[in-house]
Amino acid sequence: MRRDYIRSTLLIFASIVIGVVGWSGHVLLLPVALGFPVLWSTSQSRSVAALVSAAYFLAASRGLPQGVAAFYSSNIWPGLLLWLGASMSFVTVHSVLWTKYPNVRPFRYLLAAIVMFIPPFGITGWAHPVTAAGVLFPGWGWCGLGLMTAGLAGLVTRTWPAVAIALIGFWLWSAAIWTDAKLPEGWRGVDLEMGASLGREAGLQRQRDMIATVRGAASDGVRFVVLPESALGFWTPTVARLWTGASGDTDATVIVGAVMVDPKGYDNVLVAIDRRRGRILYRERMPVPGSMWQPWRSWFGENGGARADFFANPVVSIGAGRAAPLICYEQLIVWPVLQSMLHDPDFIIAVGNGWWTDGTSIVPIQRAVTTAWAKLFAKSLVTAFNT
Template sequence: MAIALRWFDRPDGATARLHLRGVLLLRGIPGYRGLLMMQNTEFSASPQAALTGRQHPSRVAHTLLAAGIGTAVALTAWYPGHYAIALLALPAAWSRLRSQLAAFMLWASYYLAGARDIPMVCARFFGGYDELTRPPALALGMVLWVLQAIVLALPWVLLKPGRSLLDRSHVWRAVVATLVVTVPPVGIIGWLSPLHVASTLYPGWRWVGMGLGMAALCAAAMPQAWPRTRVTWTALVCLSVCAHWQFGSAAPPAGWIAVDTALGRFDQSSYTPLYERNARLQAIARRAFAAGNIVVILPEQIAGLWRASTALWWRADIQRMRAIGQTLVIGIDIAVKTVPLRYTDSAIIIGAGHGRVNSRQPVPLALWRPGGATSAVPGSLAQPYPVIAGKRAAISLCYEDLLWWPHWRTLVEKPDVVISQSNGWFDGDLALSRIQQQGIASVARLAGAPLLRATNR
């Protein structure tokens, strides 16, 4: 028998090739004399497998491992977890996985786990307004849940780098994929962005912190064998230590309060519930002011569509607040067109102060329905900070809590306070409401500003 062995090791440490070339003579078998030729026979194995005698896990196991990592990161970084540093594991695993299928499973499982409440939210929201019965609403929610994961995972799949050490595209691919899933048009559903790691690593550093957070995601995607990787990580860690040393949690302005309510869904179909809701809100605001507060914040859409009758009911309270220097920030809808009905999801400032902020991105499908008979319309991204009792306030309305891009101004102009208004009558007991709170808390932390948040259950 004559056999020649040749071992070819690839520079990226991936599967090596073992070639056997030779001639094997079969002798000594009674009644048989033969010749078996082996020409360029190829076996695949890793160097580790050659030493241990074990082969790589199967493709199925590898794909399941990727899905497990994505799910674990979602549950660690977001509710019930609160360790956003875990988001660095996503680009690290993404760049090292062997296939695009595994990369898809990594990111799809992350978005599926993080947005797991979408089916139930659809069932409650559309069922609550009698637009759909529960089974169709739940089915719609399942479809949307799967579709959002596919849409948000695809940029990562298409931009997955090769595993070769010679492939130098890891950094730009990570940057492009992160931006695609964070800013519009895909960023319209850009929840759970990996960029939230920036607020954990570089609190209070605003746009510099955001840039360094992006650099950390890129560093996680870089092969550890690159000489510059260790240098990059050393610099990023040192800067993170500096950011934490400088950062101090700011307290909300004295005399400011955000009031949570438990008024449920607002029925605006007749005069009686309209009047009763506004009467209850007036009583809540009066109690808050009576406690010595000068600025009171109520939840998003809590007063419903602002009508002439609504303005009449509030006239006396507005005059009283103006006279004694009290300001109310309240969530309402303001009609901008009647046929078809178009309105803004807004926060208005009444009393001693005056102003209005429109939601830059109402909830897709639930409120924002382009072409529908009734739809909220997005506000301008150029809206300045309103000044409330001498303080510049960055206002986030409900769905915006989950996104980065509506808050671009907080990265370049530090607000004195971040105000979040939400109306979660349909998700108060779900993980989504906690994840939403984590999202806006991340924005406020990176901006270095205190957060005041009013919600309705």
């Protein structure tokens, strides 16, 4: 009995370490998350598997309580409640599908992995180990994703040490030749450090400052400039006229985050602006649950909250290319990027407004994840974040 207790404690502690290290924001450390399936499969009981799952998920998403407290300017308790609540889907899926029968275990784990990257459970499917495919198999595309899936299944069998050795070999090989994802030709992403004022302070002077920032970035043959999520504030006819008028003496197109509001709620969007017009380029498929996306409002006849377009506009046309846009939260879950990759875009656009994540690893994790997906499918990547 004491031996089982010690073993369970070690499994939980190891799961915490894997969650912290694997999701530290360093792209080459993402494969550390592959230790989770091994720990899950070696759990002695369903209750231990649940604790191992909780330890991994909570450790991987450890920045959430602090970030939520900063976002709402409140104490830590709302963030802690959201942190624990969000972990319930991950823990429930992995505890329900755990089994003591080794021959069935690979199929159960694959089912858990699939359930956690498609809605509804995929809505909070953070820290998915399959994300490491981009590090182990850069450029292999769907074949690499298939190998990663097979590897996940192999890690929950009795032959997991051999599978782990093979995956570590791919990891070391990849790390030895690793290069960051390339920037699309003629594109430039602009990171900002405007804190909480971005998107909230939208007066004329702020708009002029943003236009000046774009002018400074649109040089040396740059034809497309990307600004972070919410950088434009509210997208209105007045803002559109101001920006199109200011673009009259430049050939650059600006891709910038904005918000479109109507009586029923709002859309988190990317807008494309050039000298001729401004248009909605992309509507966010999955806003942040809770703080932005609040579907329960409609149950009580209320309006408000961000709309989720789910499987709409997975790719958009811009210039002569096709892009897969990912706004903030969409970078942390699996299905939006895989849906986009089914349409074979030319590159990925990843933007975010992460001022509220100061002191956490959330923005570095977003950068690491988007880099991993871009590397897996051999796509160029342009990013723009506000901190």
